[in-house]
Amino acid sequence: MTLYADVRVARGSFDLSLDLVVEPGEVVALLGPNGAGKTTALRAIAGLLPLGGGRIALGEEVWDEPPRTFRAPDRRPIGVVFQDYLLFDHLSCLENVAFGLRARGVDKHTARAEAAHWLETVGLSSYARARPRSLSGGQAQRVALARALATDPELLLLDEPLAALDASTTLHVRAELGQHLGRYEGRTLLITHDPLDAMVLADRLVIVEDGRIVQEGRPAEIARRPRTDYVAQLVGLNLYRGTATGTAVELADGGTITLAEPATGPVHVAFPPTAVSLYPSLPSGSPRNTWPAVVTGIEQHAHTVRVRLDATPTGPGVLLADITPAAVADLHLSPGQPLHAVLKATEIHTYPV
Amino acid sequence: MLLLPALIGLAFLLVPLIGLLAKAPWSTLPSRLFSADVWQALKLSLICATSATALCLLLGIPLAWLLARSGLPGRGIIRALVTVPLVLPPVVGGVALLLVLGRRGLVGEHLELWFGISFPFTTAGVVVAEAFVAMPFLVISVEGALRAADPRYEEAAATLGAGRWLTFRRVTLPSIAPGVVAGAVLCWARALGEFGATITFAGNLPGRTTTMPLAVYLALETDPDVAVVLSIVLLLVSVVVLASLRERWISGLR
Numbered sequence: 001m002t003l004y005a006d007v008r009v010a011r012g013s014f015d016l017s018l019d020l021v022v023e024p025g026e027v028v029a030l031l032g033p034n035g036a037g038k039t040t041a042l043r044a045i046a047g048l049l050p051l052g053g054g055r056i057a058l059g060e061e062v063w064d065e066p067p068r069t070f071r072a073p074d075r076r077p078i079g080v081v082f083q084d085y086l087l088f089d090h091l092s093c094l095e096n097v098a099f100g101l102r103a104r105g106v107d108k109h110t111a112r113a114e115a116a117h118w119l120e121t122v123g124l125s126s127y128a129r130a131r132p133r134s135l136s137g138g139q140a141q142r143v144a145l146a147r148a149l150a151t152d153p154e155l156l157l158l159d160e161p162l163a164a165l166d167a168s169t170t171l172h173v174r175a176e177l178g179q180h181l182g183r184y185e186g187r188t189l190l191i192t193h194d195p196l197d198a199m200v201l202a203d204r205l206v207i208v209e210d211g212r213i214v215q216e217g218r219p220a221e222i223a224r225r226p227r228t229d230y231v232a233q234l235v236g237l238n239l240y241r242g243t244a245t246g247t248a249v250e251l252a253d254g255g256t257i258t259l260a261e262p263a264t265g266p267v268h269v270a271f272p273p274t275a276v277s278l279y280p281s282l283p284s285g286s287p288r289n290t291w292p293a294v295v296t297g298i299e300q301h302a303h304t305v306r307v308r309l310d311a312t313p314t315g316p317g318v319l320l321a322d323i324t325p326a327a328v329a330d331l332h333l334s335p336g337q338p339l340h341a342v343l344k345a346t347e348i349h350t351y352p353v
Numbered sequence: 354m355l356l357l358p359a360l361i362g363l364a365f366l367l368v369p370l371i372g373l374l375a376k377a378p379w380s381t382l383p384s385r386l387f388s389a390d391v392w393q394a395l396k397l398s399l400i401c402a403t404s405a406t407a408l409c410l411l412l413g414i415p416l417a418w419l420l421a422r423s424g425l426p427g428r429g430i431i432r433a434l435v436t437v438p439l440v441l442p443p444v445v446g447g448v449a450l451l452l453v454l455g456r457r458g459l460v461g462e463h464l465e466l467w468f469g470i471s472f473p474f475t476t477a478g479v480v481v482a483e484a485f486v487a488m489p490f491l492v493i494s495v496e497g498a499l500r501a502a503d504p505r506y507e508e509a510a511a512t513l514g515a516g517r518w519l520t521f522r523r524v525t526l527p528s529i530a531p532g533v534v535a536g537a538v539l540c541w542a543r544a545l546g547e548f549g550a551t552i553t554f555a556g557n558l559p560g561r562t563t564t565m566p567l568a569v570y571l572a573l574e575t576d577p578d579v580a581v582v583l584s585i586v587l588l589l590v591s592v593v594v595l596a597s598l599r600e601r602w603i604s605g606l607r
Contacts, residue, residue, distance in 0.1 A: 048508050073511040074520075086509040090527040099523075100513035151514060 001059030003155055003187050007044050008053035016040050016211040022187040029190040029202030033230060037211040038191045042157050046080055047073035058154055079148030083160040085140045087132035093143050094119060094128040100151040118146040138169045145180060156188045162197050174200060195234040207231055225351050226270060238320050240269045241353060255315045258288040260345040266353040273306060275347035276321035279340045280331055289343035291315030295335050307333065311341055377585055378578045385582045393560055394568035395586065401476065401564055402544040405483035409540050413491040421499035439489045446485055447553025478555035479562050483544035490543055491536040498532020535598060542594045
């Protein structure tokens with residue numbers, strides 16, 4: 001059975017309208033900036049927020065279709081891992097995991113045995129009697145996952161499951177979460193603002209901006225062919241729209257880029273910041289894409305320096321270049337400094353709008 | 354400039370209590386304490402105050418939930434009405450109860466006619482009068498605790514398949530337990546000390562409606578020493594309540 005969610009919720013001036021499909025065994029990540037409506041969508045699918053319009057159904061089973069049908073959250077076969085986990089502090093870890101089974105009418109003995117099994121699966125057997133308060137962030141997340149999975153839900157909803165963790169544990173917990181999701185046979189909807197979480201954990205990404213889906217596809221596809229500035233920024237590419245005639249692309253916002261391979265019509269032009277190099281004076285030879293540019297910002301990344309440039313009027317208005325710290329020292333970079341930016345045409349990727 | 358009135362204020366509050374202890378007939382105290390009349394009044398007081406507290410818990414917790422969690426329109430007005438018995442002179446409360454639950458009262462007439470139940474001048478009447486006066490303490494305390502509790506835990510319980518009642522019992526109630534206990538203790542102490550509404554609505558029948566405060570008032574006219582002994586017992590109970598509230602529950606609420 002497939003989950004179909006046509007989620008429409010209006011809240012004041014904010015208007016959410018998403019069409020989601022999640023197949024059994026599939027992990028779909030809803031990726032977007034804060035305030036895009038991701039959590040609202042999760043709440044609507046969980047039944048914590050009634051739809052304003054649209055329809056949510058698992059196969060033939062309708063969960064929400066205003067104004068006729070609304071199934072309360074406790075009657076939907078779901079498991080939810082909340083952003084701050086919301087473990088019940090007055091219950092032990094074992095009782096937390098057993099809670100859903102007890103609520104669904106499983107007898108105490110069976111529920112506890114099943115809960116103990118789940119705690120063992122997430123590697124926390126020795127914490128069965130511990131109070132959630134005494135757990136670390138990563139452990140609490142695993143208990144929350146066990147609690148959500150213990151009832152064998154058809155749909156698993158994860159709301160920013162890694163956001164509350166510190167950087168040193170995230171890597172480990174993410175890998176483990178990936179293993180559990182791989183074993184889970186139901187449908188998973190993962191809400192995140194972190195592109196890395198989405199790329200690593202999901203089979204398919206759905207990117208949401210301002211209440212609308214702007215792009216969806218496999219992680220590799222999204223990483224290669226972003227379609228909005230937000231997605232380009234997430235995957236770390238320079239992205240422009242323009243009209244191609246042969247090897248020349250006239251950019252929508254002004255400037256021209258020359259391609260290695262000819263193209264026609266409206267296209268997206270994408271290239272990594274590492275494809276851009278900077279020179280203090282006009283370089284010798286005749287590179288096809290050479291623009292006079294002005295430095296507008298300098299940012300230190302892990303092992304490279306990202307330089308933000310303004311290459312108008314001949315090139316793009318915002319151009320990102322990744323260069324080495326040594327190159328920064330050689331160029332004596334400072335904001336406002338005029339330079340020459342050169343883009344390697346062979347690293348440019350074009351695809352239709 | 355502030356110190357002198359502050360000290361006078363403190364003395365004003367403490368001197369009567371010290372006077373009570375100073376005038377106590379300590380030599381005859383044990384024998385008077387265990388006299389049949391005192392014991393009877395004390396027992397009746399404890400039973401009635403406890404029953405009234407149970408009644409307040411039964412009705413007050415759902416009422417507090419209604420005020421704190423439901424989107425009921427006019428909640429502000431309901432909350433104001435709930436707190437009326439706090440500021441109402443208890444005698445007025447007693448008169449109002451008589452008018453409603455009395456033999457000729459709005460509801461009382463039918464209760465008597467249909468079920469043969471009559472509240473005025475009975476032990477049950479004492480419980481009703483005490484509950485009427487003490488309930489706001491419980492409702493306010495529980496409502497405060499409910500407002501402070503994070504409703505997202507209830508949502509988490511719902512996603513785990515728990516219906517409203519199960520969620521309330523297993524998630525909401527444990528999380529507000531300190532507030533419920535604090536409210537119940539305050540409620541119980543208020544019920545124990547209730548005088549005005551009780552004597553108006555339930556009268557003063559030894560063994561049936563004469564609770565400790567009524568016995569104190571009665572004894573003052575016949576045997577002042579007994580009044581002092583009874584007062585000391587009530588004072589002791591108040592101190593114990595205060596101490597238990599401070600140490601166990603008020604700290605838990607912070």
